[in-house]
Amino acid sequence: MTIRNKVQESGLLILDPATWLFPENQVVGLDLALMMDCYGVLREKTFREAVQAMDPRAYDGMMVALYCSVEAIWPPWAVMLLTARLQEGGFVSGPAAVHYGTPDEVRLKLSLERISRMDIEPYIDGRVMIKACSKADWAPALYQALSSRLLPVVQSLWYGEPCSAVPVYKRPSSR
Numbered sequence: 001m002t003i004r005n006k007v008q009e010s011g012l013l014i015l016d017p018a019t020w021l022f023p024e025n026q027v028v029g030l031d032l033a034l035m036m037d038c039y040g041v042l043r044e045k046t047f048r049e050a051v052q053a054m055d056p057r058a059y060d061g062m063m064v065a066l067y068c069s070v071e072a073i074w075p076p077w078a079v080m081l082l083t084a085r086l087q088e089g090g091f092v093s094g095p096a097a098v099h100y101g102t103p104d105e106v107r108l109k110l111s112l113e114r115i116s117r118m119d120i121e122p123y124i125d126g127r128v129m130i131k132a133c134s135k136a137d138w139a140p141a142l143y144q145a146l147s148s149r150l151l152p153v154v155q156s157l158w159y160g161e162p163c164s165a166v167p168v169y170k171r172p173s174s175r
Contacts, residue, residue: 012162013128017136017146020118022110028059029103030086032068032078040072047078051085056094059086064095065106108139115145120153129158129165 035050036042064086066079083098099106128150136142143159147168150157157169 011127012158013123013126014131014162015123015128015146015150016131016134017139017142018134020111020114020142020146021136021139022063022107022114024103024107026061027063027065027103027107027110029065029067030059030082032066032074032082033070033072036070036072036074040070042072042074042078048081051081054085056086056088059095060093062095063106063110064098065103066098066100067102067105104138108141111136111139111142112145115142115149118149120149123150124153125155126153127156127158128154129160129162130168132160 032042033040035047037046066082068074079100086095086098088094099109101109130143130146147157151169154169155171156167158165159168160166
């Protein structure tokens with residue numbers, strides 16, 4: 001008796017959203033709250049001193065996510081000053097890029113950029129299933145972005161696993 005792999009025979013292309021997740025270990029957060037006084041106030045003199053004392057090389061090659069973890073009022077120039085300090089090293093050392101947002105927000109933004117540049121050629125006229133139970137389940141925006149990117153070219157789009165799939169889209173047959 002031969003065991004048949006019906007999923008493989010079906011020609012279904014299974015796509016895991018985690019493929020486009022930007023690596024978690026390449027995004028590091030820099031919290032403005034750590035540069036404020038104990039009352040959550042950003043004082044220019046002490047903030048400038050803290051920024052100047054930073055070593056941009058500590059973020060070498062990383063994507064830096066600038067954010068503030070506490071309810072506080074702080075001026076927009078604070079992130080400008082941090083960005084300038086982090087990018088002082090130019091392309092020799094320091095972060096690969098600086099973004100505003102929590103590490104998860106920045107990681108999501110970078111992941112969505114990856115999807116916008118993905119090669120859709122392998123999926124043209126395909127039957128595509130976007131995998132459920134992925135490491136990307138925390139980010140529904142990835143599922144939406146993949147759908148938007150693939151809908152113009154696929155024959156059909158599904159969500160789930162081969163054993164329990166939810167049909168999302170089927171191209172109307174031309175008459």
